[in-house]
Amino acid sequence: MTDYGHDLLFGSFITPSAAGAQQALRLSELADAEGLDLVTFQDHPYQPSFLDTWTLMTWIAARTSRVRIVPNVINLPLRPPAVLARAAASLDQLSGGRFELGLGSGAFWDAIESMGGRRLTAGQAVTALSEGIDVIRALWDTETRGGARVRGDYYSVEGAKRGPAPAHPVGIWIGAYKPKMLALTGAKGDGWLPSLDYLPEGVDTLPALNARIDAGAQEAGRPASAVRRLLNIMRAEFSATGTGFLAGPPSMWAEQLAEVTLNHGISGFILGGDDATKTQRFAAEVAPAAREIVAAARA
Amino acid sequence: MAELGIVVDLAATSSGAELSELAQAAERAGLDLVVVAGARDEAGGDEPADELVGVDPWTVATWVAAATTRIAIGVPSSTVQGPDPSDPRIPIAAVVDKARESLALLAGDRLVHDGWVVAPAGADADQVRSLAERGSLVVVVPVGSAAEVERVAALLPERPRSTRRAAVRARRRPGIAYEEIPPSLVESAIEPGDPGYRAVRSTYIRGGSPGLVLRPRSAAEVADALAFARRHRHLPLGIRSAGHGFSGRSTNDGGLVIDVGALSTIEVLDEDARLVRVGPGATWKQVAAALEPHGWALGSGDYGGVGVGGLATAGGIGLLGRAHGLTIDHLRAVSIVLADGTQIRASSHEHPDLFWAVRGAGANFGVVTEFEFEVDEVAEVGWAQLTFVTTDLEAALLTYGEAQRQAPRDTTVFLVTGAPQQGQSVIQLYGMVDSSDPDTIIARLNPFVAIGQLAQQQVVLTSYRAVMGTAADVGLDGHHGSGEPVGRSGFLPAMTPAFAREAAAALRGGRLRWFQLRAMGGAIADVPPEETAFSYRSPELQVTALGAFHAEIDEAWEPMEAHMDGLYLSFDTSPDPDRVERAFPPAVLTRLRELKRRYDPDGLFRDNFPLLEGARA
Numbered sequence: 042m043t044d045y046g047h048d049l050l051f052g053s054f055i056t057p058s059a060a061g062a063q064q065a066l067r068l069s070e071l072a073d074a075e076g077l078d079l080v081t082f083q084d085h086p087y088q089p090s091f092l093d094t095w096t097l098m099t100w101i102a103a104r105t106s107r108v109r110i111v112p113n114v115i116n117l118p119l120r121p122p123a124v125l126a127r128a129a130a131s132l133d134q135l136s137g138g139r140f141e142l143g144l145g146s147g148a149f150w151d152a153i154e155s156m157g158g159r160r161l162t163a164g165q166a167v168t169a170l171s172e173g174i175d176v177i178r179a180l181w182d183t184e185t186r187g188g189a190r191v192r193g194d195y196y197s198v199e200g201a202k203r204g205p206a207p208a209h210p211v212g213i214w215i216g217a218y219k220p221k222m223l224a225l226t227g228a229k230g231d232g233w234l235p236s237l238d239y240l241p242e243g244v245d246t247l248p249a250l251n252a253r254i255d256a257g258a259q260e261a262g263r264p265a266s267a268v269r270r271l272l273n274i275m276r277a278e279f280s281a282t283g284t285g286f287l288a289g290p291p292s293m294w295a296e297q298l299a300e301v302t303l304n305h306g307i308s309g310f311i312l313g314g315d316d317a318t319k320t321q322r323f324a325a326e327v328a329p330a331a332r333e334i335v336a337a338a339r340a
Numbered sequence: 341m342a343e344l345g346i347v348v349d350l351a352a353t354s355s356g357a358e359l360s361e362l363a364q365a366a367e368r369a370g371l372d373l374v375v376v377a378g379a380r381d382e383a384g385g386d387e388p389a390d391e392l393v394g395v396d397p398w399t400v401a402t403w404v405a406a407a408t409t410r411i412a413i414g415v416p417s418s419t420v421q422g423p424d425p426s427d428p429r430i431p432i433a434a435v436v437d438k439a440r441e442s443l444a445l446l447a448g449d450r451l452v453h454d455g456w457v458v459a460p461a462g463a464d465a466d467q468v469r470s471l472a473e474r475g476s477l478v479v480v481v482p483v484g485s486a487a488e489v490e491r492v493a494a495l496l497p498e499r500p501r502s503t504r505r506a507a508v509r510a511r512r513r514p515g516i517a518y519e520e521i522p523p524s525l526v527e528s529a530i531e532p533g534d535p536g537y538r539a540v541r542s543t544y545i546r547g548g549s550p551g552l553v554l555r556p557r558s559a560a561e562v563a564d565a566l567a568f569a570r571r572h573r574h575l576p577l578g579i580r581s582a583g584h585g586f587s588g589r590s591t592n593d594g595g596l597v598i599d600v601g602a603l604s605t606i607e608v609l610d611e612d613a614r615l616v617r618v619g620p621g622a623t624w625k626q627v628a629a630a631l632e633p634h635g636w637a638l639g640s641g642d643y644g645g646v647g648v649g650g651l652a653t654a655g656g657i658g659l660l661g662r663a664h665g666l667t668i669d670h671l672r673a674v675s676i677v678l679a680d681g682t683q684i685r686a687s688s689h690e691h692p693d694l695f696w697a698v699r700g701a702g703a704n705f706g707v708v709t710e711f712e713f714e715v716d717e718v719a720e721v722g723w724a725q726l727t728f729v730t731t732d733l734e735a736a737l738l739t740y741g742e743a744q745r746q747a748p749r750d751t752t753v754f755l756v757t758g759a760p761q762q763g764q765s766v767i768q769l770y771g772m773v774d775s776s777d778p779d780t781i782i783a784r785l786n787p788f789v790a791i792g793q794l795a796q797q798q799v800v801l802t803s804y805r806a807v808m809g810t811a812a813d814v815g816l817d818g819h820h821g822s823g824e825p826v827g828r829s830g831f832l833p834a835m836t837p838a839f840a841r842e843a844a845a846a847l848r849g850g851r852l853r854w855f856q857l858r859a860m861g862g863a864i865a866d867v868p869p870e871e872t873a874f875s876y877r878s879p880e881l882q883v884t885a886l887g888a889f890h891a892e893i894d895e896a897w898e899p900m901e902a903h904m905d906g907l908y909l910s911f912d913t914s915p916d917p918d919r920v921e922r923a924f925p926p927a928v929l930t931r932l933r934e935l936k937r938r939y940d941p942d943g944l945f946r947d948n949f950p951l952l953e954g955a956r957a
C-alpha cells in the first residue's frame with residue numbers, strides 16, 4: 042500500500058485536432074463548467090492534422106476560468122526550454138496560475154528531425170530532459186540575482202536574463218516509463234504522467250515504477266511525496282452491467298479509482314476519448330464519489 | 341487616413357483578465373489594432389540581438405485573439421531560426437509556422453507583424469495626426485487602462501469606420517468595387533485579407549484565390565449578389581454550393597465567387613408523395629441522413645461530400661442509377677434566381693423550357709436556391725467493394741461490360757483502375773444492389789467476379805445513408821484543393837473489344853492516372869432523351885479519366901473518344917471552348933443556346949460549360 046496523500050485531481054485528455062478545434066473548445070468549456078480539475082492536450086507538432094498545442098492551450102485558457110491547463114506532454118525537442126519556460130510562465134500569469142507543465146523527452150525522432158529538431162538516442166534524451174528542466178527552473182527563478190547559467194551537453198544558457206516568473210509554482214510533470222527517466226522524475230519532477238495503455242501489465246505495473254521514482258527522489262534527498270502521480274486513461278466505458286476495470290457504472294469506477302489511489306498513490310486521473318457525455322459523468326458522478334471514498338479511508 | 345490602435349504595456353498588464361478587458365475595449369471602441377510587444381533585452385548580455393525576453397508575445401497574442409473577434413493583433417515577427425537547434429532560446433521555425441497557421445484557423449487571419457508606428461504614451465490628436473500624415477498606415481498609442489482606450493479611440497474622429505482594416509485592404513484584388521458590396525452581403529462576404537479566407541478560397545479539387553466570396557443566405561441575397569456580379573462582368577464568376585465542382589469552376593483567381601453553401605435546409609414537403617425540398621448547399625451525405633429515417637433515399641453520386649447544387653443541375657450518375665434513375669429524374673421543381681435577379685419557379689408546368697434546361701445544363705441558367713425532389717423508398721441495400729488483380733486488362737474490361745449489361749436494373753457497379761504496374765492491373769469494383777436479400781445480392785455480384793483474381797472483398801447489407809456517410813465532413817477550415825484537375829469524360833454506347841483495346845493501351849501508356857467506368861442503363865434509359873437537357877439516355881457506360889496535363893491526356897483520350905458519343909460534363913475539364921458541342925447533341929445545343937440568349941443574354945453564368953461562344957471565363 043502506497044499513498045502519497047495528494048488531493049485527487051480529475052481531468053480530461055482532449056485531442057488537439059485541427060478539424061475538431063471547436064469540439065476541443067467545447068469539451069474544455071464543459072470540463073470547466075463541470076468542475077474537472079484539468080484539461081490536457083498531447084503535443085505532436087509534426088502531426089499535420091493537429092493544431093499547435095501551445096496555441097490551442099492558450100486559446101482555451103483564455104476561454105475558461107477555473108480549470109487547469111496541462112500539455113500531456115509537451116515535446117521538448119521541438120520546444121526549446123528557454124522559449125518554453127517564458128511561454129509557460131506567461132500562460133501561467135495570464136491564466137491566474139492555471140498552468141502545469143507536462144513534459145516529455147520526445148519519441149518520434151524521424152518526425153522530430155523532419156521538423157528541424159535534433160535526433161537523440163533514448164539515453165541522450167534523458168540527459169537533455171534533465172538539462173531542459175534546469176534551464177526552465179533557472180529562468181523561472183527571478184529571486185536569484187544575475188543571469189541564468191546552465192552548462193549542459195544539449196542545452197546551455199550562459200547568463201540569460203531570468204523571468205518572467207510564473208504566477209504560482211508551476212509543476213513539472215514528466216511522462217516517463219523507462220528506469221532512467223523514472224529516476225529523473227524522482228530527482229527533478231513535481232509529477233509523473235504516464236498512460237495506462239503503455240504500462241505492460243496495467244495498474245499492476247505501478248508498484249515497480251513507483252518504486253523507481255521513490256528511489257530517484259530519495260537519492261536526490263527529496264521525499265517520495267514531492268512527486269505527484271497521475272495516470273492517463275484512454276479506454277474506459279460506462280455501462281450499467283459491466284464489471285471489469287472502468288467498464289461498469291460510475292459508482293464502480295469511483296471504487297476502482299479510489300483503490301488505485303490508496304494502493305498505488307495515483308492522485309490524478311485523466312480520461313481520454315473526446316466524449317462529452319463521458320466527460321460529464323466522470324466529473325459529476327465519478328470524481329465526487331472517488332474523493333469521498335479516499336477521504337474516508339485516509340481519515 | 342490612417343488607422344488607429346493601442347499598444348498594450350505587458351509589463352504593466354500581466355493578468356489575463358485585464359488584458360482581455362483592454363483588447364475588448366479597443367474592439368468595442370472600433371479601433372483597428374492591438375499591438376502586443378515583448379520587451380527586448382536592453383541589458384545586452386549574451387542574448388541573441390533579436391531575442392524577446394519577458395512575457396512571451398506569442399502566448400499573449402493568442403490570448404488576445406481568443407478574447408476578441410475582429411480586431412487585428414500586432415506581434416513583432418519572431419526571431420529567425422538560429423543555426424543551431426540546440427539553442428534553448430530560439431524557437432524552431434517550423435513550429436512557429438504551425439502556431440501561426442493554427443491561430444489563423446482558430447481566430448481568423450488577424451495577425452500582423454509590422455506596418456504600425458508607435459506614438460508616445462499620452463499622445464494627443466495633433467501628435468497622432470502628424471504621424472498619420474507622414475504616411476503611417478496604422479498609428480498605435482500605448483495604454484494601460486480601458487479609460488485610456490476610450491481616449492485613444494476619440495483621437496481621430498474622422499477616420500474611416502466599418503470598412504476593413506488597412507492590412508486587409510492591402511490584399512484586395514484589382515477591379516472589384518469592394519466598397520459597394522450590397523449591404524445585405526457585407527457582413528458575410530470574405531475577401532483575401534479576411535479571417536476565414538483560407539477556408540473559402542479553394543474547393544475540394546481546385547486551388548484558387550478569388551478576390552471576393554459573397555455568401556448569400558436567401559434568394560433575395562442571391563439576387564443582390566448577382567446584381568454585384570453583373571457590374572463585374574470583366575472578372576471570372578464562380579457559383580458554388582458545396583465546392584466539389586470539377587468542370588464547374590467554383591473558385592478562380594482574382595474573380596468573384598457566389599457561395600450558396602448556407603442554403604442547406606432539408607425538409608419534407610409531403611410525406612405521402614415523398615416530396616422533399618433541399619437547399620443547394622446540402623451535401624448528399626446530409627440528404628441521405630435526413631431521408632433514411634423515412635425509409636427513403638435519393639440516388640446521387642458515389643461520394644457523400646458532393647453538394648446538391650452542382651450535381652442536381654448536371655445529372656447525377658450514381659449507385660442507384662440503374663434502379664431509380666438520375667438525380668435530375670427525381671426533380672419536380674426548382675426555385676432559381678436568373679442573371680437579371682428575377683426569382684422564379686420552374687417545373688413541368690411553370691417555365692417548362694427552363695425546367696428542361698436546368699436538368700442537365702442548370703449551371704448556365706441561374707443559381708438554384710431550392711430543389712424539390714420526389715424520392716424513392718429504399719430499404720437496406722447490398723454494398724460491395726471488390727479488388728481484383730489481373731494481367732489481362734482488356735479481358736477484364738470486356739467481362740465487366742458484359743456482366744453489367746446482363747445485370748438486372750437493381751445492380752449498379754462502377755469500375756476504377758489506374759496504369760498497370762509491371763503488366764499487372766489492380767481493378768476496384770464498387771457497387772450497389774438495391775435489394776435487402778443476401779442471396780440476391782450475392783447472385784447479382786457473382787458474374788463480376790470473373791474479371792480477375794479477387795484480392796480483397798467486402799460485401800455488406802447496409803443503408804444508402806451509411807454508404808454516403810463514409811465521406812469526411814468538411815471542417816471549419818474548408819477545402820484545400822490545389823492546382824487544376826485534368827479530366828475527360830465520355831459516354832460509351834456499349835463496351836466493345838475495340839474500346840477495351842484502346843482503353844487498355846491508353847492505360848498501359850501511363851498517360852491516364854485514373855480511369856473509371858460508371859454503369860448507366862436501367863431506369864436512366866427509361867426517360868426519353870427529349871425530357872431533360874441531359875439527353876444521352878442510351879449509353880451503357882460513362883467513362884472518366886484523369887491525367888496530369890491537358891495535352892498529354894488528349895493524346896491518350898482521342899483514340900477512345902472515337903468509340904464514344906457525347907460526354908457527361910461534370911467530369912470534363914477540357915479547356916477547349918468547342919468541347920460544349922460534345923456535351924449536348926446538336927439539336928439540344930441549339931435549343932439550349934436559344935434559351936441561354938433569352939435567360940442569360942450576357943453570359944453571366946459561364947463557369948461550367950458555357951453555352952455562348954467566347955463566354956468561358
Ligand SMILES: Cc1cc2nc3c(=O)[nH]c(=O)nc-3n(C[C@H](O)[C@H](O)[C@H](O)COP(=O)(O)OP(=O)(O)OC[C@H]3O[C@@H](n4cnc5c(N)ncnc54)[C@H](O)[C@@H]3O)c2cc1C
Binds near residue numbers: 642
Ligand atoms: C469526389 C467526387 C465524386 C463525384 N461523384 C459523382 C458521381 O458519382 N456522379 C455524378 O453525377 N457526379 C459526381 N461528381 C461530380 C459532381 O456532381 C460535380 O462536380 C458537382 O458539380 C459538384 O457539386 P457541388 O455543389 O459540390 O460543387 P460546386 O463546386 O459548389 O459547384 C460546381 C458547379 O456547379 C454549378 N452550381 C453549383 N451550385 C449551383 C446552383 N445552386 N445553381 C446552379 N448551378 C450551380 C456551378 O457551375 C459550379 O461551378 C463527383 C465529384 C467529386 C469531386
